[in-house]
Amino acid sequence: MKLTHAPLRVSIGAFFLNSGLSKRSLEGQAAEAMHGMAVGAVPQLRQLDPARFAKLLSRSEIALGAALLTPFAPSFLVGLGLTAFGAGLMQLYLKTPGLREPRSLKPTQAGVPIAKDVWLVGAGLTLVLDSLTHRRLRS
Numbered sequence: 731m732k733l734t735h736a737p738l739r740v741s742i743g744a745f746f747l748n749s750g751l752s753k754r755s756l757e758g759q760a761a762e763a764m765h766g767m768a769v770g771a772v773p774q775l776r777q778l779d780p781a782r783f784a785k786l787l788s789r790s791e792i793a794l795g796a797a798l799l800t801p802f803a804p805s806f807l808v809g810l811g812l813t814a815f816g817a818g819l820m821q822l823y824l825k826t827p828g829l830r831e832p833r834s835l836k837p838t839q840a841g842v843p844i845a846k847d848v849w850l851v852g853a854g855l856t857l858v859l860d861s862l863t864h865r866r867l868r869s
């Protein structure tokens with residue numbers, strides 16, 4: 731890991747690790763609500779039971795957080811993971827009714843907590859592009 735990636739990776743990694751750990755015991759209505767929102771954005775997720783979805787989401791966040799915090803995990807790969815996770819959240823934002831003002835990308839009050847996650851896409855792409863640029867310069 732490049733030293734310049736450390737602040738980004740540590741701050742986001744700690745956030746993801748905490749988020750994943752807090753979802754480990756998600757059950758019942760909370761799991762159903764989270765699953766319902768996800769199904770609205772990605773209908774294929776309907777095939778998963780809400781409790782199973784919550785466990786998979788928790789494990790995914792824990793794995794991504796741990797990878798970001800692990801110095802020897804390549805920034806290129808953790809950047810791809812972060813970009814994919816952020817893109818999934820952006821899909822949720824764009825497809826869930828009530829999160830955006832009509833015919834606009836501007837978030838409603840309810841949409842702000844998800845719209846702000848666009849930074850995950852930016853951070854992931856920064857790690858990927860910096861890794862690609864760094865490789866090209868060394869060649």
